[in-house]
Amino acid sequence: MKIKLILILIFITFKFYSQQDDKYYLSIYNLDITVNQFCHISNAEVRFFIYDPDGNMSEVYRENLSSSNGQANLSKSIVYNSGYDKVISSIRVWLSVSEYSSTMDYECSGGNNYYDHQVDLNNTCISNSTSYNNNPVNINFNYSFGPNISIIQPEDNTMMTDQSINAEVTSGFDASMYNWEYQVGSLSRDDRDWHSIPNSSSYLLTQSINDFLRGEDYIGQKIYFRVKTCENFTTQIIIYTIIASPPKLVNKTPTPIKTRCSYTSDGSFKINFDRQLINEKLIISVYFKNFDSGNFEFYKQEDTVNLVDNGNATYSYTWLGLNDGFLDPVEEYKVKYQALKDVSDSLPSTDPSWTGALESNPFTIPTAIAIDFSVIKLNDETCFESGDGQVQVEINQGEQDRDYYYQLKKNGVPQVFNGISWDEYSEGDIEETWIPFIGRDSTIINMLDKGSYKIKVRDSNTCYAKNE
Numbered sequence: 289m290k291i292k293l294i295l296i297l298i299f300i301t302f303k304f305y306s307q308q309d310d311k312y313y314l315s316i317y318n319l320d321i322t323v324n325q326f327c328h329i330s331n332a333e334v335r336f337f338i339y340d341p342d343g344n345m346s347e348v349y350r351e352n353l354s355s356s357n358g359q360a361n362l363s364k365s366i367v368y369n370s371g372y373d374k375v376i377s378s379i380r381v382w383l384s385v386s387e388y389s390s391t392m393d394y395e396c397s398g399g400n401n402y403y404d405h406q407v408d409l410n411n412t413c414i415s416n417s418t419s420y421n422n423n424p425v426n427i428n429f430n431y432s433f434g435p436n437i438s439i440i441q442p443e444d445n446t447m448m449t450d451q452s453i454n455a456e457v458t459s460g461f462d463a464s465m466y467n468w469e470y471q472v473g474s475l476s477r478d479d480r481d482w483h484s485i486p487n488s489s490s491y492l493l494t495q496s497i498n499d500f501l502r503g504e505d506y507i508g509q510k511i512y513f514r515v516k517t518c519e520n521f522t523t524q525i526i527i528y529t530i531i532a533s534p535p536k537l538v539n540k541t542p543t544p545i546k547t548r549c550s551y552t553s554d555g556s557f558k559i560n561f562d563r564q565l566i567n568e569k570l571i572i573s574v575y576f577k578n579f580d581s582g583n584f585e586f587y588k589q590e591d592t593v594n595l596v597d598n599g600n601a602t603y604s605y606t607w608l609g610l611n612d613g614f615l616d617p618v619e620e621y622k623v624k625y626q627a628l629k630d631v632s633d634s635l636p637s638t639d640p641s642w643t644g645a646l647e648s649n650p651f652t653i654p655t656a657i658a659i660d661f662s663v664i665k666l667n668d669e670t671c672f673e674s675g676d677g678q679v680q681v682e683i684n685q686g687e688q689d690r691d692y693y694y695q696l697k698k699n700g701v702p703q704v705f706n707g708i709s710w711d712e713y714s715e716g717d718i719e720e721t722w723i724p725f726i727g728r729d730s731t732i733i734n735m736l737d738k739g740s741y742k743i744k745v746r747d748s749n750t751c752y753a754k755n756e
Contacts, residue, residue: 310371310436311460312412314338316379318430319367321353323360323385325424331386332360336368339378353385360385367429371436379407379431381420409433413465413518435461437491437515439523446629447511447528449497457515457523459491467516468493472501473509475525482514497530506530507566532568534627534646535561535595538602545606546654547617549751555615555653556607559623561595564603569593569631572605573642574613577620577650584622584650586637588613593631617655623648659686659753661745669738675709677736681743683729690747693722696733697742709735722746 316336323332332353337345349368353360383403405420405427413434420427439457447453457466468488471481485493485500497511511530515523538560545556559572571591575584590610595603607615615621624645626635635641666678681694696703702713702721713721725731733743745753 311373311458312375312434313369313371313436314376314431314433315369316349316367316429316431317365318417318428319362319364320426320428321360321362321383322426323353323355323383323424324358326358326360326385326387328357328388329355329360329385330388331355331384333384334362335382337380337382338376339380340372340374341377345380375412376409376433378409381405381407381427383425383427385425407431413521415520432521434521435465435517437461437465437517437523439513439515439526441524441526445528446531447497448531448533449501449506450533452496453493453513455493455513455526457491461491461517463489465515465517466490469514469516469522470500471512472506472530475510475512482516498533507532531629532563532566532627534568534625535563535565535570535603537646537648538562541649542623542651544651544653547656548749550656550658551754552656552751553614553616554609555617556609557615557621557623557651557653558604558606559625559648560598560602560604562602564595564597565593565627567629567631569628569633570595570605570625571628571635572607572623572625573637573645574607574615575622575624577622587621589637591634615653617653620650620652622650656749656751657685657687659692659745659747659751660684660755661686661743661753663743666732669736675735675737677738678732678734679736679741679743680730680732681725681745683725683745686729686747686753687749687751690749690751692725692729692731692745692747694725694731694733695721695723695744695746697744698739700742705735710737 321334323329332355334349334351334353335347336349337347339345348370351362351364353362381404384400386400403420403422403425407418411433415430415432415434417428417430435458437458439455442455455468466489468485469482470485471483483500485495488495493513497506507530509530511528512525513528514525517523542557542559545558547553547555569591570593571589573589574587576587577583578585588611590608590613592605595605598604607613609615624642624647626641626645628635661681661683664680664682666680667676669675669677683692686692696710698710698712702718703710704713704720705711705723723731
């Protein structure tokens with residue numbers, strides 16, 4: 289008797305095949321075929337075919353079984369792996385076993401017999417096993433078929449806690465195929481240690497870590513992501529290290545610090561953040577507005593590894609104006625900043641990352657109030673060399689929180705007061721010629737003798753009145 293059995297088998301699994309150009313992939317594995325109770329086998333061959341929904345058939349595998357006398361067998365761990373751009377509807381197996389009709393040692397009847405078995409794939413995401421038992425033939429195999437969804441590890445493997453993750457897998461499938469999961473800490477292969485990310489049924493994971501994890505304990509740990517497409521099917525795993533997000537501005541508009549004097553261009557600003565730096569370097573860049581183009585252009589950059597604790601759960605940095613970097617009150621400015629995880633790193637203004645860096649609202653630098661004063665003569669000297677002349681100096685405008693000083697000159701020479709009368713300054717500290725006002729914004733100068741005087745006024749920030 290000659291028997292011929294045909295078996296078609298297809299198996300699909302994400303674990304064995306990965307070809308990003310194909311929408312689905314198919315795998316056949318753990319194939320085991322045994323043939324018994326034949327007189328004497330001359331040949332045994334198995335062939336596998338697949339069908340698409342339009343009925344198109346393709347042969348995907350063919351191999352002879354090992355045979356000895358009346359038995360034949362075949363064991364294969366992986367039979368077939370491949371990708372497809374459309375759904376596979378069924379798997380068909382065909383096995384032929386040929387038996388000698390007669391030999392010198394055997395009297396066999398010979399003959400042919402064909403066994404044809406088909407497995408229908410009623411789901412685009414399936415992993416199963418099947419057994420075909422038709423004495424004297426036994427066929428067992430596993431098969432899987434599903435979407436070819438892959439994920440790629442990004443080049444930057446750090447992730448800030450409030451940064452949009454933006455991990456991406458293959459698009460074009462039903463939302464039910466996108467089930468994002470995560471682990472934190474040491475990676476476990478146990479499915480029970482994976483946690484679902486809420487509202488993540490999309491090929492693009494847009495949430496931030498803060499959306500599903502909270503607390504400082506996670507900073508510095510590894511976080512793992514994968515997509516579970518369907519039961520027992522997952523993508524590759526991608527890994528990030530969680531780092532703290534840059535500190536946030538408490539107020540989007542920096543606090544401007546006015547120029548020291550009305551005629552100087554040495555303005556500054558203070559910015560307040562919601563946390564201290566943690567083994568980070570904060571890079572702060574200032575941009576000024578080009579009034580011709582309307583665009584903000586880079587001006588200066590400073591950095592720090594420590595912020596000032598304001599004592600109210602905020603932390604500040606005051607612009608130092610290094611390298612002639614003070615701010616001019618005629619300009620409009622804005623601040624951009626970034627935090628670097630390596631304090632030895634730098635970030636030049638030409639780096640593309642500044643395009644999307646966190647930034648403040650525009651702001652301007654106020655000018656200090658110009659000092660203006662007036663002198664009122666109270667009385668002239670009454671007798672020659674009696675020295676009883678008086679004048680009153682009054683501040684008409686100036687910064688309210690500053691002290692004021694005057695310098696008296698007679699015939700162009702600074703005067704110093706010795707406690708009884710005014711003498712010409714000749715040597716010593718010139719600061720001795722600057723006398724503090726008696727009142728906050730007015731003072732009386734006594735014991736003046738006859739002569740021509742000039743008075744200069746300045747404040748405690750060494751800003752001078754322009755009038756004399």
